[in-house]
Amino acid sequence: MSELVDAGGAKVRVRESGDPAGDPIVMLHGIGRGLEDWAPQHELLPGAHRVISMDLLGFGLSDPPPGPMTLSRLAEGVYEALDALGVQRPVHVFGNSLGGAVALSMQATRPERVSRVVLAAPAGFGHEVVLDLRLLTIPGLGHVLLRHVSRAAARRAERALYHDGSFVTEERIEHAMRAAARPGRPELFLDVVRELGTVRGIRPGWRSALLADVSRHPRPTLIVWGDRDRILPAHHMTAARKALPHAQSHVFADTGHLPQVERAAEFSALVGSFLEASR
Template identity: 50%
Template sequence: MSSGADRSTDTLLTVAGVRVRCRDTGDRSSPPVLLLHGIGRSLEDWEGLYGRLAPDHRVLSIDLPGFGLSERIAEKYTLESLARFILAALDVLGERRPVHLVGNSLGGAVAMQLSVLAPGRVRSLILANSAGFGREVILALRVLSVRPVGRRLLKNKSRDNAYRTERALFYDRRFVTEERLGHAMKVGANPGHDDVLLAVAHALGTFRGVRRGWRNKLLPAVAAQNKPTLVVWGAEDRVLPASHLDAARSAFPHARFAVFPQCGHMPQIEREEEFDSMVREFIGDVEAHS
């Protein structure tokens, strides 16, 4: 790999014997930012951030094991196993400095768990429509937590089903492009995708919603660290409702908060310019005051 602000390379890393896809952008000597996607997703969800952050940051993004184009891990899927895997991936990448963690949905929960496991490796938290702040979650994910029913549901690999899944993520249907549909079907064809999706859905939730146990344990542990934190939400999120912001405000009184109107589950895509500007400003403030 070359070094420099224009460097952008997708590569396959071997982490604990598992092949995972990583994108490594920007100058390795600059402060590191790590981007973590949501359940069933991939590093393409952060396309708008790479170029904007790369001039003055090392920007890393990883397909979580079993998602995107990454292989699955053999051990049981939990927030802790995912967070430990990401720490191991950072070691393979040679990045031992504290990172600015940006997580969407499941990626937000993994980011918080990583901060609890290794507080010295995390400089700040940016949580976009993050899991962990409430029980309510879209019916499709509640169904997936019931494995026999979820497995039958996932057998449908049609374009129509991919469209329904993508459509649930956005307030504006124009973001459900042919390119995104094609990529979603490619990701869904990952040999480990269905098993991992079911395992994660079951680990974190039930048919009634997101499990209370891990939420009640994780949030106080993160709050006690008092790390610089930015929590953002799309006001029209169909996956994790914006009402979860009330719990986030109670759990993290030290944090900054923002709501994007007419926006769904992925503000980094649907409000790309505003989201990127907010993240850059937040990270800049953290860098300036630490």
């Protein structure tokens, strides 16, 4: 079950499981997505942890805050939601895709509140990104493409996330359409896309600045990727290893952009071993 908490004046949807007294894990999704992308891990991660997933500000079923949306504002929104939940101790932060960049932003801005980092196909380690996201940066075209999301478009977007098409369920498509139809969603989506990228790909400026900040506050880190990722290609792992030489890494075979879903059991086992070994 999920609930809404007040994060700096905006309602943010969160889901919790595990031991309320345990070390907290917070799990963050990608652009245009929601906490459902971490649902399997609520059942699989060690029960000794307090496991929290959330819809980032303005995404999923969370409210947008006033003003333009930026990467740093998304990171601050996570901290605001954690404050509302009474989580003050350092967290293990897991981030998929955009959520990976948000996790790194959290580490860069408030390193004392981050204990360990798990990055699943994170944004920020290469310029290539799927064409659909690059097209949204073109003035005028982005609004047209996001004004009405058809079922066919929602299905194509879901299919691009997985190597195994059986994960593209009607339930996931319905939720994607519901989230896309929320007021203000196109504007917020475009704010984020245009801050982070252009029609040519992901901007290098924010990536280099963020990684420089992160390097000053290293934390035990695990990076995972799917070798069939069609959103952010797996060869970005090479740049990730170079930028974070202390990090452990793993590539899942026959896996798309959401290894925490498509390889849920293997992912949780890998993460469990990482958390235990880095204590």
